Amino acid sequence: MPLSATSEPGHCELHSNNVYFFMMCGGHRIRCGITNVALEVLDPKLDRTRNGWLAAFNNHRAFIERMVSAKFDNNGWERDGITIIVGDVDVEHR
Numbered sequence: 624m625p626l627s628a629t630s631e632p633g634h635c636e637l638h639s640n641n642v643y644f645f646m647m648c649g650g651h652r653i654r655c656g657i658t659n660v661a662l663e664v665l666d667p668k669l670d671r672t673r674n675g676w677l678a679a680f681n682n683h684r685a686f687i688e689r690m691v692s693a694k695f696d697n698n699g700w701e702r703d704g705i706t707i708i709v710g711d712v713d714v715e716h717r
Contacts, residue, residue, distance in 0.1 A: 625692045625695075625696065626646035626647060626648050626653060626655075626688070626691060626692040626695050627646060627647040627648070628646060628647075628684075628685075628688050629644075629645050629646060629647055629652075631644060631645050632644070633677060633680045633681070633684070634677075635673045635676050635677055636656075637673075639658075639659070640659040640673070640676060641656050641657065641658050641659055641708070642656060642657050642659070642662065642676055642677060642680040643655065643656040643706075644656070644680075644684075646688060646691060646692070646695075648695070653695065653707065654705055654706045654707070655688075655691045655706070655707050655708070655709075656706060656707070656708040656709070657680060657687050657691075657708065657709040657710075658708060658709070658710050658711060659671075659676050660710070660711040661709050661710050661711045661713065661714045662676050662679040662680060662683075663679075663711075664711050664714045664715060665679060665683050665686070665687075665714055666679040666682065666683065687709055690709045690713055690714070690717070691707050691709055694707050694709065694713070695707050
């Protein structure tokens with residue numbers, strides 16, 4: 624079952640610089656994210672700051688959400704069991 628987008632904004636986690644956001648499955652919020660390295664693959668000229676990563680996320684959000692949804696469908700959970708993250712390897716093999 625594919626995930627559904629939400630209107631909630633993404634946020635940049637300070638210690639990792641990854642961007643996290645939520646998608647929906649049924650009535651459940653699913654924590655999703657993309658690594659800063661994956662964002663740099665998508666947008667090589669981005670400003671490597673919190674604002675730059677958020678801008679790249681917003682510019683590529685529809686694509687990122689499709690990738691997260693595909694990982695969700697393939698049980699691509701992180702070790703924490705509550706997060707789906709798109710990494711640079713995922714983006715490079717699109």
